[in-house]
Amino acid sequence: MMIHSVYDLIRAIKEHGLPEIEKYLNIQHNPTIGDMYEGLTLELARKSIFNQFDLRVTTGKIKNELGQISDQIDCMVVIGEGETIPFTNKHIYDVNKVVAVIEVKKNLFTKDLDSAYNNLKSVKDIAEPNRGMDATMLRNAFRSITKVELPEPDKVDKLTFTQQMIYHSLVMECYLPARIVFGYNGFTNEHSLREHFIKYIEGKQDIKTSKAQRDMVQYPFPV
Numbered sequence: 701m702m703i704h705s706v707y708d709l710i711r712a713i714k715e716h717g718l719p720e721i722e723k724y725l726n727i728q729h730n731p732t733i734g735d736m737y738e739g740l741t742l743e744l745a746r747k748s749i750f751n752q753f754d755l756r757v758t759t760g761k762i763k764n765e766l767g768q769i770s771d772q773i774d775c776m777v778v779i780g781e782g783e784t785i786p787f788t789n790k791h792i793y794d795v796n797k798v799v800a801v802i803e804v805k806k807n808l809f810t811k812d813l814d815s816a817y818n819n820l821k822s823v824k825d826i827a828e829p830n831r832g833m834d835a836t837m838l839r840n841a842f843r844s845i846t847k848v849e850l851p852e853p854d855k856v857d858k859l860t861f862t863q864q865m866i867y868h869s870l871v872m873e874c875y876l877p878a879r880i881v882f883g884y885n886g887f888t889n890e891h892s893l894r895e896h897f898i899k900y901i902e903g904k905q906d907i908k909t910s911k912a913q914r915d916m917v918q919y920p921f922p923v
Contacts, residue, residue: 738774738804741882754780755799760790762798762877764826771822775802775882795827800878808883808893813900820879824872833874841870 742757756778762770769792777800782793801823803816842850846863856867887893 734804734806737806737884741775741802741804756780758782758789758791758793760785761792762795762801762823762826763792764795766826768826770826771819773801773819773823774804776800776877777802795823795877798823798877800880802880802882805881805883806885808881808886810896810900812883812886813881813897816881817900820881823879824876827876833871835874838870838874841874842867845870 738759742759757775758778759773759775760782761772762776776793776798778791778793779797779799782791782797784791801820803819805812805816808816839850842848845866848863850867851858856864859867887896
């Protein structure tokens with residue numbers, strides 16, 4: 701089937717990919733089972749890429765101009781050609797050519813959030829020191845979420861606390877490749893996932909969240 705939307709992508713996974721994988725779950729070898737889920741995600745991502753752009757889907761690692769390298773990335777959407785790792789189907793891409801990275805999890809529970817978080821954080825850690833961002837995208841996204849115009853940088857501190865948090869979150873999203881965790885099984889619903897994610901973030905020693913920040917995770921968009 702042709703994939704034109706997220707709905708089509710999820711339906712394709714359910715109808716075509718998972719039944720094929722389930723027949724081989726009795727092999728009881730976690731790395732191989734993980735490879736099957738990663739391979740399914742790669743295949744479906746490739747089908748969903750617009751043909752008119754030079755976008756590709758692969759797996760491997762990301763590097764910056766200083767030679768720093770990320771952790772292994774299960775799936776990444778990239779622009780153009782990258783460096784092939786010898787005798788593998790994996791590639792190394794410059795961070796400026798990476799559009800999105802996807803961490804694939806067969807099961808997504810609290811313990812899996814930690815490994816996914818650290819893996820995707822490795823992308824942030826090697827982002828270019830002088831990497832730019834699309835100011836127009838930032839302005840449009842801020843306006844769409846808050847319904848107010850984005851002020852000049854020296855006046856951001858005049859915004860409400862919630863608006864400032866949204867602004868800084870959007871800056872990071874515009875600055876970095878999209879970072880996605882794709883879980884095939886896990887929490888029973890979105891609310892449960894959000895609750896456990898908040899508890900996970902609160903448990904990290906280097907992150908302190910306020911009530912307003914917790915409310916943003918629960919309700920990230922104005923009502």
